[in-house]
Structure formats: C-alpha cells, structure tokens
Amino acid sequence: MTIRYHSPLAQILIISGVCFLCPGMFNALNGLGGAGQLDTRTASDANSALYATFCVFSILGGGIVNVFGVRYTASISCLAYALYTGTYIYYNNTGNGALTISAGAVLGMGAGVLWAAQGMIMVSYPSEREKGKFISIFWIIFNLGGLIGGVLPFAINYYHSGSLTDSVYALFVILECSGAAIALFLIPPTRVVRDDGSHATIARPASPYRESMDVFRLFKNRWMLLLLPMSFTSNFFYSYHFTEYNAAIFNLRTRGFNNLLYWLSQIIGSYMLSLLLDYTQWPRRKRGIYAMVVMAVSFNAVWGCTLIIQMRYTKGGDATDYPGGLVDFKETSRAAGPIVLYFFMGMVDSWYQNIAYWVIGTLTNDACITARYIGFYKGIQSMGAAISWQLSARKLPFMNQLIGNWALLVISLPTMMYTVIQIKEHAMDDMLLYSSSEEEYEDRTAGSCNFNWEMAHMQTQTQAQLKRHMCHSQGAIM
Template sequence: MTLRYHSPLAQVLLISAVCFLCPGMFNALNGLGGAGQLDPHTANNANSALYATFCIFSIAGGGIVNVCGVRFTTALACLTYAVYTGSYVHYNNTGDGVPTIIAGAVLGVGAGILWTAQGVIMVSYPSEKEKGRFISIFWIIFNLGGLFGGILPFAINYYSAGSLTNSVYVLFVILECAGAATALFLVPPVCVVRDDGSHATIVQSPRSARRESLEVLRLFGNKWMLLLLPMSFTSNFFYGYQFSQYNGAIFTLRTRGFNNLLYWTSQIFGSYALSLLLDLSRWSRRKRGIYAMVIMSVSFNVVWACTLVMQLRYTKGTDNTDYPGGLIDFLESSRAAGPISLYFFMGLVDAWYQNIAYWIIGTLTNDAHITARYIGFYKGVQSLGASVSWQIGAREIPYMNQLVGNWALLVVSLPTMAYTIMQVEDRALDDRLLCSFVRDNESMVAGAYGWDLSPTQFTKPRSPKYLARHVDSIV
C-alpha cells in the first residue's frame, strides 16, 4: 500500500477521519444511552425519525453519490451531524424535544448519503487482496471516534450524576464541523489509482439521475440483495437494546461513559484480528469467509446467552432500576466486573458482524458505481431495522421481549450470510463476466446465477486479452 493523495489508502484514511469526527461522535453520544440524557424518551424518538429518513436516503444514496460525487455530498452530510448534536443544547435549556426529533430526521438524510459514500470508498477502492485490511483500517479509525468521544463525557461528568452539560455537546458540534471540512479533500472515484496502476472505475462522465433511479429500483429484484435482507435489517438492530436497555439502564452515567471506552476499544481490536483472517493469502476467499462466519456466529450467540442471564435480573432501568443493588458504578469492582466485561464483548462481536457484512458486499463487485447502489441498499435496510429498534425502546416494550427479538433476528440472518459466502470466488463475479461479455458504450453486462449487474461504460471496445490484463481498471 502506497500513501499517495489519489491512492485508495489515502482516500480510505480521509473518509475514516471524516467518520471519526461525525458518526464516531454520534456513536459516543448514543452509546451513553439517551444521547447523554437521563430520560431516553426524546433520544429514542429522535433516533426513530433519524433511521426512518436514513432508510430512504440510503437506498437513494447510491444514485445521489453517483450523480453528485463524493466530495460535496459528504461534506454537506457531515453538517447534519452538527445540527443534531447542537439540538441537545436547546433541549437542555428548554426541555423541548421537538427540535431534536426534527434534527434527527435531518441527520437521517445526511447519514444515508455519508455512509453510502463511505462504503464506496472502503469496499471498491482497494484491490481484492486488500479488502479485509482496508475495512479494518476504516473500522479502527472510525471507532477511535467513539473511543475519544467516550473519554470526554466520562471525564467531564466524572462527578456528575445528571445529563451531559452544554459544553460537551458544543465540543462535539465543533468536531463534527471539522469532519465536514475534512470531507472536502476527497477525490472522485475516477481519479483513484491503485498501486498497480488500475482504477476504481472507468466511468468518466456524470451519471444521469434517471438511469441511477432505474438502477436503484432494480436492486429490489437483485438475488443477492434479497438474500442479504436479514443481515442488513439485523446489523444495527441490536444497538437500541445494547445502548439503552443494557448500558443506559443499569449503570451510572460515568460508568456508561467508561463502558463506551471499552465498547469501542473492543471494536478496534476485533476488527484488526478479523482482517488478518479475511486477507490470509494462503487460503481461498471462500475458506476465509467460512471460518470468519463460524467464529462470529458462535461468539455472537454466546454473548446473547450471557446477556439473557443478565436480563433475568432486572425489568426496568435508569434511576428506577430494579437491578439488585441499584445502578452499577465501575468503582464497585465486585458488582461491575461481569456486566462491564459483557459490554466489552458486545462491542467485539458487533465489529465482527459489521466487518463480515461489508466484506460479503465487497465480494459481489469491484465497480465503484455498482458498489454505491449495493451499499446504499444495505444501509437503507439496516436503517429500517434500527428505526424499528429505537421505536420499540421508545414504546417501552419489556426488556426481555426486546432481547428475545434481537437474538431471534440474529439467528435468522446467519443462514443467508453463510449461503452467500459459500458462493464466493477469488474474484468478484463481474470480473470474469467483463472479460467475456464486452459491449459498446452504455451496453449491459449479462448476469449469471441470477446476478443483476449494472451497465458498465467503455469509451471504445477492448479485446478480451486487454481486459484480462486490466480487469481491475474496469470493475
């Protein structure tokens, strides 16, 4: 990997910094339960509004990013994070939660576009042998945002038992605005050149809004997108329970901040460890995926089994918790060690699940424009699941029912993930197809095994021999 400004590594580092400063800070707030508020009701409703619009604009995000590019769309999207965080200053001073809920809906628009752009850069820019490593690099830097964001409320509210102060929210707003400025240094996919001289995409001209809209609609009939629906729906669903009904329910405010540090730290280590397996060159890609899937599946089920043991001890949270002995403080080592360790492992297996999800999508195609649509579809369905999850929390569904629902969704998602991994080859399917099915400009590349591939544009016909040598420049 070479660190040139137009290299995949440089661009992944830039989008990682952007997500460190924006979604990383958002995760730090959400990880406290109720976005740092003692009463989580407003935060839960804001998150429901957020993920509802997130769902819509993620699915549309692939087309938006393809038509408008990654630079200015990402920068504008980052500003919506600052609007959302700033709304809590108003809430602290007035107790009026309506602006926060509206800001949540606005953030959903920006987040849908930002995460689509992020997925394109992280999944389609690297070569085949580097995908696991690049996903790991992003996940480590991104979760350093959650780690850093967890340190701030933990330190500032160490002696406080109330909601986060205005100064914490203002500091987060400043950091999120810095993320918007960082996004202005991103370059278009067509300018990205890998170390071997190949490009992330050969599409030179802007995409039409009409064509992108049609391609997005076709995703609803795509075999692989439909197979991965359970994975997409589940991948953020458990955050609502873990952040609010676990961390936010039975720990003191400063311990929730401390738990956040451990949660995001575990994600950093988990992501790095998994990348070593996913890029292990002496094994085929299918074999690597199968082993990663087995490790993740067993670990996730063990963690939820332990969570069930904990959940049997309480039925309500925050100041009215019926957890034996009341709220847990991290200084009470005998009471805190087990519950805090469990939260650490929740973060670890979450990182494995998210990394494998992105890796699976990365095996489907290498073209940046197709990836934008796939990632947008994935994030859209993911956001729908998260919206449902946060609304369940806002409606005060019994904690045990939430736990059972989360665990059941996870189990349902595993078979289709495993099936998709079993179909994985050492190169994305469209790599092979493009060498055999070359058409004139704006022609369609035929799909195989039910694949639904998008048009690939060529400036002039190329011979199969040329394409075989330069296949990474095409897909």
C-alpha cells in the same frame, strides 16, 4: 512511505477521518444511552426519526453519490451531524425535544448519503486481496471517534451525575464541522488508481433517471434479497445495547466508561478479523466460512450471557430493579461481569459489521455498483434500526427486546452463510471494468451471475498488466 493522493489508501484515510469526526462522535453520544440525557425518551424518538429517513436516503444514497459526486455530498451530509448534536444544547435549556427529533430526521437524510459514499470508498477502491485490511483500517479509525469521543463525557461527568453539559455538546459540534471540511479533500472514483494501475470504476457520471432505475432494480437483485435479513439485523441490537443494557443498570460515569470499552473492543475485533479475511493462503470462500463460524458462535454466546443478566431486572435508570441498584465501575465485584460482557458486545458487533461489508465487497469491484449495494444495505439496516429504537421508546419489556434481537440474529445467519458459500475467488466484474462499453458493463453486471469466473480472471490479469505498463510508460501519476 509516501502515500499517493489518488491512491485507495489515501482516500480511505480521508473518509475514515470524516467518519471519525461525524458518525464516530454520534456513536460516542448514542453509546451513553439517551445521548447523555437522564431521560432517554427524546433520544430514542430522535433515533426513530433518524433511522426512518436514513432508510430512504440510504437506498437512494448510492444514486445520489453517483450523480452529484462523493466530495460535496459527503461534506454537506456531515453538517447534519453538527445540527443534530447542537439541538441538545437547546434541549438542555428548554426541555423541549421537538427540535431534536426534527434534527434526527434531517440527520437521517445526511447519514444515508454519507454512508453510501463511505461504503463505496471502503469496499470498491482496494484490490480484492486487500478488502479485509481496508475495512479494518476504516473500522479502527472510525471507532477511535467513539473511543476518544467517549473520553470527553466520561472525564467531564466523573463527578457530575446529571445530563451532559452544554460545553460538551458544543465541543462535539465543532468536531463534526471539522469532518465536513475534511470531506472536501475526497476525489471522484474515476480518478482513483490502484497500485496495479487499474481504476476503481470506468463509469461516467450517470443521469438521475438511469441511477433511479438502477436503484429500483436492486429490489430484484438475487444477492440483495438474500442479504435482506443480514441488513435488517445489523443495527437492530444497538438500542438494546445502549438503552436497555448500558443506560439501564449503570450510573452515568460508568456508562461513559463502558462506552470507551465498547468502541475499543470494536477496534480490536476489527483488526483480529482482518487477519482472517485477508489470509491469502486460504481461498476466499474458506476465509469467509471460517469468519462466519467464529462470528455466529461468539454472537450467540454473548446473547446467552446477556440473557442471564437480563433475568435479574425489568426496569432501568434511576428506577432500576437490578439487584443493588445502578452499578458503578468502582464496585468491582458487581461491575466486572456486566462490564466485560459489554466489551464483548462491541467486539462481536464489529465482526458482524465487517463480515457484512466484506461479503458485499466480494460481489463487485466497481465503485458505482458498490455505492448502490452499500446504499441498499444501509437502507434496510436503517429500517431495522428505526423499528428497534421505536420499540425502545415505547418501553417494550426488556426481555422481549432481547429475545427479538437474538431471534433476528439466528434468522440472518443461514442466508449469510449461503452467500458466503457462493463466493468466487474473483468478482464477476473484474474483466468488465476494462470494457470500452459502459452500457455492456452495466447490463451484464445487473444480470445473472452465470459467468465464466476463471476466464474473466485470466483476461483481467492480462489487461491489468497492460494498463499498468501504459501508466508507467507515460510516467502517469493520476
């Protein structure tokens, strides 16, 4: 099967490859707890700096991508991942974590922009009936980065009990630089043509002033405000998973083994959920409600099991008071339960993240608006992560962190469910994507959601057919 270079599928494969090599490798290191260091304090402080700047540049990221384009912003952002990983070579040889913490702040800037670009491509490029599939494609390839990246430190450190070696970090730097090169193959959203002949966006390059105003308007947007708890919670639990659980009760090689299982479970979970989210025999709202119920029940069950294990220890690492000391995966009787639980932590995380993207994707089909929405989501998400990693760095009692994470999840569910219940079968801006007036489109999509959805869909179908006929009659492959 030939894949058109200007098709949504080709572009999602490119950005998936980029994230496989950059955020995927970062996740492989982070999932080890302490980025592969025995002392997790520097990595936690670096993550706090990372997510603090990530928060700001995610909110601004959608506007930055809309003004400067997706290709070069994504490529430059990837280099920040290589810079951050490279500083651990310096840390290994000097013990000075200042450079790593500073690089974490730089990485937050780059990551905020990269994820805004990624979200725009993943959520707005596909047609409505394929959004779940495209989210799953991205999530599978992206988490293959964490899976394959996790094989390297696991294999190299199988008989090694210290921090990761310089050679491992150097290999990660090379892979992340490769991601920056692949990003140069991305094309502007205005040139992306779906299979039905429609475009991902009609918007011309925006001015910095206008994009700034549109970004600030997000803080008055009804849907963004409803999804604030979801956004804040969606990465909050990573510090607990990676540091207070994986790094606290397992030895180094078992942390690497768990890392493989965590990202494998993300791949499996994402694929499973896509089958439900794209099950067209059911209305879109019904699919969303069922997905929410599955995720909510499963996530609460996982936190309940985690509580049972957490009640057995209060300290982690070499000083852990977990019964029997640090767990090795060869100790089957001790290791099976905690390792299986870690697998399911990754699975329910993938369900939460996929549903979050899917819900945002139901609000709009336009790439420029999606970039702002995803940027806002990632910004608030990063604010929560920055707080979470700082709580971890300050050695907040493990039990307190668990209770806080569980409470945030419960708080986020009602507004997520309310938003899902409001989902219509077709996004409000389907028809407006074909409008000749960009100003009318921007004004109407920025306003209220009181809109004749059925009429919009009927007109959209007619206009899409006309657009497709025109493309074919001209022999256009755009």
